[in-house]
Amino acid sequence: MAAGRGARMWRFDAGRICLDLVATEPASGMPGTCEQLDGPGHLARWLADARLVPPDTVLTALDDIWVARFHELRS
Numbered sequence: 001m002a003a004g005r006g007a008r009m010w011r012f013d014a015g016r017i018c019l020d021l022v023a024t025e026p027a028s029g030m031p032g033t034c035e036q037l038d039g040p041g042h043l044a045r046w047l048a049d050a051r052l053v054p055p056d057t058v059l060t061a062l063d064d065i066w067v068a069r070f071h072e073l074r075s
Contacts, residue, residue: 037071
C-alpha cells in the first residue's frame with residue numbers, strides 16, 4: 001500500500017501486486033486522500049518501487065495515456 005503521500009513512499013505488503021495497485025486509488029469519501037498515480041513520473045516511480053522494472057530504469061515512453069490506462073486497469 002502507499003504510505004507517506006507527500007514523499008511518495010510506497011509500501012508493498014498486500015502480497016499481490018494487483019492489490020498494491022488498488023491501494024494507490026484515493027479512498028472515496030475519505031478526507032485528505034488523493035490520487036497516488038497522478039502523472040507519468042509518479043507511475044514510473046511506482047513501477048520501479050514495485051520492482052516491475054529494474055532499479056534505475058529510465059521509462060521515457062510513459063505519458064498521460066499510460067497513466068490513464070493504469071487507472072483503468074486499477075478500476
